[in-house]
Amino acid sequence: MSSRVAVGVLGATGTVGQQFVRLLAGHPWFEATWLAGSERSEGKTYADAANWKLATPMPDAAAARVVQRPVPGNGPKLVFSALDANVAGDLEKAFADAGHIVVSNARNYRMDPLVPLLIPEINPDHLELLEQQKSAYGWKGGIVTNSNCSTMFLAMALAPLRALGLTTCNVVTLQAVSGAGYPGVPSLDILGNVVPFIGGEEEKLEMEPQKILGRLAGDHVEPHPVIISAHTTRVPVIDGHSEMISVGFASSVTAADIRAAFDAFSGLPQEIGLPFAPPRPLVYLEAENRPQPRLDVERENGMAVFLGRLRPCPVLQHKFVALGHNTVRGAAGAALLNAELMQAQGLL
Amino acid sequence: MSSRVAVGVLGATGTVGQQFVRLLAGHPWFEATWLAGSERSEGKTYADAANWKLATPMPDAAAARVVQRPVPGNGPKLVFSALDANVAGDLEKAFADAGHIVVSNARNYRMDPLVPLLIPEINPDHLELLEQQKSAYGWKGGIVTNSNCSTMFLAMALAPLRALGLTTCNVVTLQAVSGAGYPGVPSLDILGNVVPFIGGEEEKLEMEPQKILGRLAGDHVEPHPVIISAHTTRVPVIDGHSEMISVGFASSVTAADIRAAFDAFSGLPQEIGLPFAPPRPLVYLEAENRPQPRLDVERENGMAVFLGRLRPCPVLQHKFVALGHNTVRGAAGAALLNAELMQAQGLL
Amino acid sequence: MSSRVAVGVLGATGTVGQQFVRLLAGHPWFEATWLAGSERSEGKTYADAANWKLATPMPDAAAARVVQRPVPGNGPKLVFSALDANVAGDLEKAFADAGHIVVSNARNYRMDPLVPLLIPEINPDHLELLEQQKSAYGWKGGIVTNSNCSTMFLAMALAPLRALGLTTCNVVTLQAVSGAGYPGVPSLDILGNVVPFIGGEEEKLEMEPQKILGRLAGDHVEPHPVIISAHTTRVPVIDGHSEMISVGFASSVTAADIRAAFDAFSGLPQEIGLPFAPPRPLVYLEAENRPQPRLDVERENGMAVFLGRLRPCPVLQHKFVALGHNTVRGAAGAALLNAELMQAQGLL
């Protein structure tokens, strides 16, 4: 008999859902005992319902499970949400209302003032908002969200720069196709091509970091004042978002200051040893042409953010490159780390 | 008997050389009668010497020509240079010294204060430097250069913004592999990948536009004071450099001002109808996800710069996308337009 | 006033429909005056209705046309069909019944014994089946089909080998994504990947050539007895199907015999000079690593089939490579050539 905590996955058959299933397969604390899907999948085994698109085989335990209807009240207390935004709004609320803790990857509640937009290395104290949620919304459970995938790598890189007086940021992303799900980006649009637009993405990248990097002030989060300009593009890469980042500061900062801040950055997950916490959240690569998706995205189990090419920016002050695994640290892995923190803090 | 002006090509067998050969094939004014190559190619027919990598067949006339040794004094007065930078320094000087007009795509003399870094739509008057060259260097001929490929699209987009008080620019490029020549970028480095570094490219992109956009003041060019920060990356695209550009101004400028400036931009090549001049140098595309390399790079014979997605930038003032054909308008086509301008002005 | 014959396009907004619109734009005989689409497109301009995916701009005349509902009896006598197979069955029949000549790219009627599966270089006499159609089906008009895209290149290559005693053929295809339409193949399935299966494709490739290469015997076509084994795969290429072909013969045949047969191959379209007829239907490339999609597929306006690497096959007798443009000669261009032949023969 397993002593692991039973957890569920909403939207288990999609691409993010598949990452949840993969990452939970060997998890030391959690066991995915309940996989929920759309009507089309309900009643089928997961093996039959999911069009598995990961390069590692489907875990045997998951393959044999029967996909459930996502009925609030059914399933374990902790449910991960890999739902599409068009259904996540109603369904996540219903699950929270019914007493579930919903650890969500969807965008719907991220900017809700009472919902933590959680990155455990940066703002673990934002979990205190869960109490506000209960009283304000009358939910028996609650909702905790992780950020947009591109936001994750940017916020992680900017977090240690707050103490240096960070004021402005320009970011251009080169994003992988797995971020768009399946079927997602048609091959005719992206083979040998660049699409200089991703719907709704720039808005997220300009707003979410302010909340994530913000300070909990009693019952709300005071956004960090960094001003961000984002330009997001799609490139023919399977996994791994690259970001070209320039940063400005209130006063003059040296490259050594920034580098030291990157290297020293660590957080609660590292301190208390959460299973999915990367040893170092930010890994700086010295080679002049790194990080690169093909060579670096799978390192550290896809949970670290890789940095490189720190150098002066003639317009702002400094510039550098960031890279992260969009469906791991940028999605399912982020939610898992969130849930691990909550479990470690007795919130589940 | 042809009434076209005989011209030569230095470095005719490489990838840029091949574009020269292709573009000259149907040229109304010029005829490529002299193709020069390295020792390895000398004496072979062009068909045997060139490893043709373009998607249109090698022109028959070129195929049959015997590749010549690049001896200064041999060949026509006008020679296009598609030489690699490691040999262009000595060889172009020797040709200029021997009385040739060298219209070069190489980087070696671009920043020489007496060498025009010419974009006919922007700075046709810089050709006056040719006189300075003769007296200062004692050359019987001269050297005229075109810009780096990425610089071309940036400089074209910035040129009309000078009048609006342009002060700063942040640019991130997503560059095609054809810009690196052949064999160039190994497929292991770029298939499904992004390389966030191109050696020497950012420096060119930060400096060349200042000279191009500068003002001829008597015997020298006063650089334009725009401050540029560049981040250059390589992506798995065959032809077409995409650029994500943010711009700042001395005072507040509206999007309508910028758009009007783009639409109104035209120059001497358009006015006097040079054969390779695109009807409109800047073509603004309205769709929210354009320009794209696969869909737009071959339009206007690869001689226009395509713009799109003009919108506010929270950090500077405005941002937009630019795209151009790196081996046509960004290389061989640029040199051809330069030569056309010189021919029209009686400088050949 | 145009003296060109008015023609219509069914399914004009899809990827094959777009090729029809592009190819018809400059056509000397035909003018696309009627573009029909699904309910979703009806009433919009073509510019608004079509998600244009070709690398050349949408023709201005087409852009301004209002997309029509596909009502039989409406529209010109000659209609090209770029319909999906799931609607082509009923709709093409209804149009034929109402007096239209339907020149179709859909698969539905290809194997109908009374419908010509026409390749003008190979079996122009199969058009005589149109008379059988009328009497047997009571249609006032008729249906003429072109082959599957992969079949086209195979059938063209095999046609001249019939006279040498062709008996068997093994073919493996490497097919471009444009053959699957839009959105078609998801990028997650094909970036850096090979999919060794295309639904229904192998069956077509094994059957259609027998009909195409067959002999008209009074009121029906006697299939050619060549036995074909096909293995079809999808590769990350935009346009251009490559085929690795081995052929066996009733008795021993030399490579010189085959090469001579390829070089001599020509047909009625070449003889009577149909506008879209390639000067040589089969173009043999001598280089040991050709034909290649990127370098060769756009040659001859995409209407020829490119061959190469003829050499002995230890199992059958000879092997070689074929390449063709799947959405031009393999689809819309094939239908146009069919219509040109019919126009030239007074059948329209």
Next chain:
Amino acid sequence: MSSRVAVGVLGATGTVGQQFVRLLAGHPWFEATWLAGSERSEGKTYADAANWKLATPMPDAAAARVVQRPVPGNGPKLVFSALDANVAGDLEKAFADAGHIVVSNARNYRMDPLVPLLIPEINPDHLELLEQQKSAYGWKGGIVTNSNCSTMFLAMALAPLRALGLTTCNVVTLQAVSGAGYPGVPSLDILGNVVPFIGGEEEKLEMEPQKILGRLAGDHVEPHPVIISAHTTRVPVIDGHSEMISVGFASSVTAADIRAAFDAFSGLPQEIGLPFAPPRPLVYLEAENRPQPRLDVERENGMAVFLGRLRPCPVLQHKFVALGHNTVRGAAGAALLNAELMQAQGLL
């Protein structure tokens, strides 16, 4: 103090050498204590000398080693050879002469009648040729080779079919770029393209399996009489060669017979539990569109061959798909398994 057997790697800095270094890093029996490279690398640390191109980080132990000059007599008794064919001929012989056991991935000695072309699941008894080598060539050591990468997957698939009366085979490969080393295939040649030719590859694929599948008859190998026709192509895939295979038999064989032969196939490595032996050498995938490089090539640590789509072939008798990891089971992993077998049999 390590109790593992010290081993060396010749050509350690190239792409196959890197795979040796990666695979040896955690090996239970062998320890790579001696890494040899070209003059250019000699004296540098491996971290400095190798342009690491694998998606997993360079092992720390290897990174710190100083690259050695490949002097016969120096280094451990067992040396793996990842040498290029242009130097492997002389160098491997010199090492064998000096007493080393050379387990080579190079092609030079594969067809030497006295050198085992070893696949432990198929022909472990061919190792007896080592004795013939010594007496015939006077070597104190010896040379053992693994097959060409494409041959590996074909030979593994054909091995169980010998007992069913296999007579003929047609194979078309779609090969990954990593098989060509680094820099290897230029991106301009392969992005969005197919190259229908790989120099020398078809000859290997037609000959090597006959030797591998052959019978040891006293002092030589009697080649298996299967007649193979190969067509090899390069596709834009990083790792994983796909093969479309048709097979003929002396008499009629059922699909069930073939499937049973695939499923039952196992060999000495599985029996004695060699560390790198895949549990099942042939893994048949039931889905109609598998195996695929992106989804399957990393399974079973890249040491199994994946099969699928068994179905009738109208020309021969049956056809199916095979896939293998070209730089693991097709190169370094194959050599490791060879060495493991020799170690287990006391030959080292």
